[in-house]
Amino acid sequence: MTTLIKLEIVRALRNKKFMFFSVIYPPALYLIIAGGADSTPLPGMKLDMGLYFMVSMAAFGAMTAVLLGNSERIAKEREKGWVRQLRLTALPGRGYVAAKMAAAATVSLPSIVLVMLAAALVKGVRLEAWQWLAIAAGTWLGSFVFAALGVAIGYLATGDAVRPIAMLIYFGLAFLGGLWMPLTILPQWVQDIAEWLPTHAYTALGTAVEAGAAPHVKDIAILAGYLVLFAGGAAWLYRKDTRRA
Numbered sequence: 001m002t003t004l005i006k007l008e009i010v011r012a013l014r015n016k017k018f019m020f021f022s023v024i025y026p027p028a029l030y031l032i033i034a035g036g037a038d039s040t041p042l043p044g045m046k047l048d049m050g051l052y053f054m055v056s057m058a059a060f061g062a063m064t065a066v067l068l069g070n071s072e073r074i075a076k077e078r079e080k081g082w083v084r085q086l087r088l089t090a091l092p093g094r095g096y097v098a099a100k101m102a103a104a105a106t107v108s109l110p111s112i113v114l115v116m117l118a119a120a121l122v123k124g125v126r127l128e129a130w131q132w133l134a135i136a137a138g139t140w141l142g143s144f145v146f147a148a149l150g151v152a153i154g155y156l157a158t159g160d161a162v163r164p165i166a167m168l169i170y171f172g173l174a175f176l177g178g179l180w181m182p183l184t185i186l187p188q189w190v191q192d193i194a195e196w197l198p199t200h201a202y203t204a205l206g207t208a209v210e211a212g213a214a215p216h217v218k219d220i221a222i223l224a225g226y227l228v229l230f231a232g233g234a235a236w237l238y239r240k241d242t243r244r245a
Contacts, residue, residue, distance in 0.1 A: 022069060023110045026061030027118040030054065034123060044184030046211055054119040055206030056179040058139045059199070061111030063174065066104040066147035068166050074100065074154025075162035101147040101231070108143045112136055131209050138205035138215060145198050145223050148230035155237035173199045198226040 030053055037049035045052065116136060119125040127135075150166070157165045174180060176190060177199020183191050194200040201219035208215045 022061060022065035022107070023114065026057045026064065026111050027114040029060070030057035030115050030118055031122055033057070034119075042182050042184065045182060047207060050119060050123040050125050051210050052182060052207065054115060054123075054125060055135065055139070055210065056203050058112045058115040058135075058206070059142070059203050060174060060179050061115060062105075062108035062139055062143040063146050063170065063179075063199075065108040065111060066101075066143050067150040067153070067170055069107070070100060070104045070147055070150030071153035071157070071162050071166040074151060075157055075159045078155070079159040100151050101144055104147040104150060105140065105143050108147075109140060112139050127210065131212075134209045135206045138209065139202075142202045142205055142223055145202070145227045145230060148227060148234050151234035152230055152237055155234065155240075173197060176200075178203060196222065198223060201226075 034049040034053045039048045039050070041048055042052055113136065116132065149169070153162065153166050153169065176194050177197045178186075178194060179199060183194050183200070186194075201222040204219040205215040205223075208219075
């Protein structure tokens, strides 16, 4: 499994388009959105734009790497017969799913770090050392949820259909979860839905730390629940695809 993880990381790093959208684009987008903003708190929040969008854009970049990248690669691998070849090895199904999740989550680290560096060096965001570490760790660990979702989508969709399906889920979760704009400025019904979405719980980990508090137990529980759901779905779809093959 370790060999497969290394192979997946090398393949991702060689994909220039993937590297741009998952690593370079998020910090650039952060500077575009929050670059000229002042330190005025956002409506209904204690955080300003620099702080809020640092977390949301780090989460956005991680999601790009683990959800879009994972789903498209897996769908194409299925069509080319690469997955069929792996089934002939001693690698079990759960090992394949775990390797895909681990490799995708590892590749998400540069995006998280670059967004945080842009916030510190360009926007002048200042936090305690423990807050920087906690935000980076929470954002990285939370990305495993979306890595599992990416694996599931890769086995659910064909090579031609995977991109629009993944993009629809990706942008829907990003918008409804508050990655593009604070939920406090959206209608109440959107806020009610967002309370139970993984993207809202994902960014809530970092914003809680920025405010000087620990992440809420509810958000951690929601992410854990979605991780079990997505990973279980990915494993089931993998076995189903194996029987079909």
